[in-house]
Amino acid sequence: MNERIETIKAFHECRNFGTADNLRTAQRNVAATYRSLSPNECSTLARFAVESGKGDILAHLACLQPGSLSGLHLELAASNLLYPPVIFHGTNQQATNLLIEQLGDGEAENVNLSLLALAWADNPTVQQAFHIWRTNPPWWCESLHIPPHEYADSAGWELTDNGERRGLILNECRPLVLHDHPDAVPGAIQINAPSTSSCQWCERRMTALFDFDLSNELLAFLGVEGSRLRIETCDVCTCYGVVFTQFDWVGGASCHPANVRPEYLPDDAGDWDFPKEDALVLSSKQRPITESADRNMPISFSQVGGHPSWEQDAEYPRCPSCHHKMVFIAQLSNEDYAAAEGIYYAFVCRDCRVAATHYQQT
Ligand SMILES: [Zn+2]
Ligand SMILES: [Zn+2]
Secondary structure (H helix, E strand, O other): OOHHHHHHHHHHHOOOOOOHHHHHHHHHHHHHHHHHOOHHHHHHHHHHHHHHOOHHHHHHHHHHOOOOOOOOHHHHHHOOOOOOHHHHOOOOHHHHHHHHHHHHOOOOOOHHHHHHHHHHHOOHHHHHHHHHHHHOOOHHHHHOOOOHHHHHHHHOEEEOOOOOEEEOOOOOEEEEEEOOOOOEEOOOEEEEEEEEEEOOOOOOEEEEEEEEEOOOHHHHHHOOOOOEEEEEEOOOHHHOOOEEEEEOOEOOEEEOOOOOOOOOOOOOHHHOOOOOOOOEEEEOOOOOOOOOOOOOOOOOOOEEEOOOOOOOOOOOOEOOOOOOEOEEEEEEEHHHOOOOOOEEEEEEEOOOOEEEEEEEOO
């Protein structure tokens, strides 16, 4: 095996990087090494990972080199190597059929994992199966907490009432980077800008989590017409519940009447520091939408578009106006610019001009 592959294997075998700084450096290096692999090196590494059952290497290949596992899914399904589910992104017809057969025959070792794998396979056969199972729930559904078709949102889509696929993410992704990053583009987006309005529950001043300059062509993939999109929230209250706002396309934002006060709110909200303003800017370079699909990837997670990086279960809020699931638009990870954990997520319903934010941490 060559040096790049040896570097990657050594990273995954290392259990102690010494300091947090060393770990971050090793993560940055290994992510760059994964991105630099040639198709042949990807196949060699993927073969090694399948034979030694290394799900973490398969996940890194699936996220950082999307498409590099194509041709292996039948083998993965046959040997019940289903975790993490993102490795089934782009699964072919044969492997999809096998996963469905295993469920029907009672041969699926873990129904939950088989359904997550199918959600990531995300093809017309899966849509059809989810549609049939919604109408006629099979016997193996009894042990599940949610019906099979609701697994789709873990892979960024949903099954509509008439059995069609509706995407819940944008098919392009740009990371948010520090100002001194070589790809930094100032001006296209502002994060954590102070608002002039106050939170209806804790009276804290609101924060514009994201303020997008829609005239910037790097943001054309948001697919909206207008000059400015401002997503406001209360940085404290949204840690305990979803905060909805009504926006226009020229930078206006106001509280949505459907907001429900979270059951619990902290007494000491006044003592919380406001999140650091303008710490990150848009990158001029895109990255694959799958890079952020697994929270264990060695990357920074703040971004516009792409797959959300769930710290817990997938949670796409429903628009309080039309009741459809809202589309994920951006996320801000505290660890990218502050000594803190957790991720703020932002969603929009473009038709109703409603935005939502919430927060997760491990
Ligand atoms: Zn508040
Ligand atoms: Zn709506």
